[in-house]
Amino acid sequence: MIEPMQFPLAAVVGAEALKLALCLTAIDPKIGGVLIEGPRGMAKSTLARGLADLLGSAEQQPPFVTLPLGATEERLVGTLDLDAALGQGKAQFSPGVLAHADGGVLYVDEVNLLPDPLVDLLLDVAASGTNRIERDGISHRHSARFVLIGTMNPEEGELRPQLLDRFGLNVSLDELPEPQARQQIIRRRLAFDSDPQGFCAEWAGAQQDLRERCQAARARLEQxxxxxxxxxxxxxxxxxxxxxxxxxxxxxxxxxxxxxxxxxxxxxxxxxxxxxxxxxxxxxxxxAPAQQPPSPATAQSPASSNASAGQGGDSGALPAQxxxxxxxxxxxxxxxxx
Structure with a gap:
């Protein structure tokens, strides 16, 4: 099966913050992935797909696997054939989405609409790098190391705070592009749709430079x-x-x-x-929590307040931003x- 050509990340107009976050994640996947927030039509999925190319090389591309919105738990983690275990003495494992994403990118569109148990399982595996399936006393485990990219439209629901925290980085695409940038976006999209191979060839040099910069950064990271x-x-x-x-x-x-x-x-x-x-x-x-006004019983007199002020009465609280x-x-x- 021939994979469709992907829009080059180097050809994306604007979204500089998100492109930087994706590059940083490609340099150090241990950062923990990226959650992309923004309204519909902001090219969130196009940008996310560009990450797989940065993780690989011109000769070898890591997998980019999409988790369908209506996926079941078995579709995500895989299944064990117990009949095969009884007849052949060993469990036969049918890989799921997590197995296919090993070594690449797992992309979850509308992650805020996934059922909570599925999201909990997904993020736990993303953190541990191992997927374990257990059924009726028979278990199987396999490596499941991938970069997790989630997208969501906040208008359609929020993620629970503890799930938000499991994503390493968070970027919001909430700024509308200027008219000139919009025109450039449309022109490039039309050029890609009419001739994907020619468009990618035109941007191959810039994409290679971006890929090599990420590879060089990855090589010097541990130093x-x-x-x-x-x-x-x-x-x-x-x-x-x-x-x-x-x-x-x-x-x-x-x-x-x-x-x-x-x-x-x-x-x-x-x-x-x-x-x-x-x-x-x-x-x-x-x-930062709002400070409560002092009660009459504990309020200081003007003299004591002035004395405290003279001794540095500022609380020293730092700004939240x-x-x-x-x-x-x-x-x-x-x-x-x-």
Whole structure:
């Protein structure tokens, strides 16, 4: 079966934030995939399909597998033939979507419309990299390592917070393109539809450059230290944003390192931390709780209030939104290497 040609990611007009997030995920798949939010007609699926090409090479393309919206649990995880187990002494496994996606990209369109049990199972396997099927005391397991890409239209329903958190990065396509950009989008789409092979040949050079840049960044990734200074910047901002748990810190640190590799740097700079902040925080940030006014019994007198103000009465609370960081600070003692 011949796979249809895919629209080259290098030819996509605009959506620079999403293209960057996809490239970072191609550089370090351990980031945990990308959740793409946006209304209909924003080319979410076209952009997602471009990721598979970045993970592979010109000679070898990893699989790009789509999970159908109406899929059953057996379709997702696969099935075990118990009759074969009784007759032949071993279980016969029929692979599902997870097995076919191993080593590539698993794309879930309208992930917010999937039943909760199916989403729970999907994300657990994405985190562990192993799919295990058990039936009547017989079990089978196989590798299921893939980059998870989900798309959703927030107007059609939200994901539960704990499921949102399992996606490494989150990007929203909510900005309408300008008229000139819209014209360019339409022209390229029409050119691709009329001659897919010719269009891809025209963009082959730019696509190859993008692929090679991701491959080079992937090769230098392990030489870039996950240093204490970058960790200090990130943990302070996660705390300021009221983020629950520690997944955001880890994802953010990995994404910042991938961004440094993308730039060709040998270490993580503050610009790398800032560049990926919104990707890591957008779906995890909580508004800071409103401060309650003091009760009459505990209210300070004007004299004591003035005294407190003179001693630095500012609470020191940081803003909930990420901001451009200030000058480089001394690493706290607990963050320094022994």
């Amino acid at each position: 870039i230290a996950l240093d204490d200074q970058a960790l200090a910047w990130i943990t302070e901002r996660c705390f300021a944003a009221g983020v629950d748990g520690l997944r955001a810190d880890l994802v953010w640190l990995r994404a910042a390192r991938a961004h440094a590799a993308w730039r060709g740097s040998e270490h993580i700079d503050e610009e790398d931390v800032t560049a990926v902040a919104e990707f890591a925080l957008r779906h995890r940030r909580r508004e 990420p901001v451009a960081a200030g000058p480089r600070r001394e690493v706290p003692n607990w963050a320094k290497k022994p």
